[in-house]
Amino acid sequence: MLLKSPQELAVMDRANALVLETLRLVAAAAQPGVTTAELDELAERHIVARGGRPAFKGYKGYPGTLCTSVNDVIVHGIPDRRCVLREGDLLSLDCGVVLDGFYGDAAITVPVGTVSPEAERLVAVTRQCLEEAIAVMQPRRRLSDVGDAIQRCAEAAGFGVVRDFVGHGIGRSLHEEPQVPNVGPAGRGPELRPGLVLAIEPMINAGSPGVVIDADGWTARTEDGKLSAHFEYSVAVTENGPWVLGVEKR
Ligand code: MF3
């Protein structure tokens, strides 16, 4: 596990601030009638204009700047000019950038217009899962405490935690050690130490946790066709507790 210096964390804070700014811009544009390809172009233009580079584009052949995952798509939905957003869609947006040699990575799930009460509840619980996982990011806590917090929060609400994808360390690479499962049990794995940065990313299904992958090799859907939501922040462990990069100043 690579630990980051205060100077490196400052760069990662700027990379993640650009990711979050891009996500806010894209979320505001995610209205009925807009295509996911248009959102992708918006994101890429913004990142490049701010001196960054889209991190996902070209990663293992991935074609987009964003992942745009609609309704039963969990993650890795590919932006498409035939995919027109409709009122009531639930849209997960995942974005990564490289800025001054360091990666930022974050995701949000947003309603397109008005969504069902069950979709609203899924989004609120998934965001809560991430908040509770962030609270674990303290020196001397154990790695699996992160996933345990997520699993408890999701299952208490009656939802299913996706096991097929995990969070990850992040820094000069998009994916660094360690992997960060979204389930427990608590008390396992290495101790968390100041300077460790994890991209924590609960993917929560309204129904069962099962995943199927489309023929494109990327699009990951719920096995039962029910909704899924995804939130992600890159979070540093500090002596003073969790630092959500790109959100708060230090
Ligand atoms: N947040 C995801 C991850 O950490 C998004 C990756 S999309 C990919 O893996 F195309 F870059 F794989």
Ligand code: CO
């Ligand atoms: Co990630």
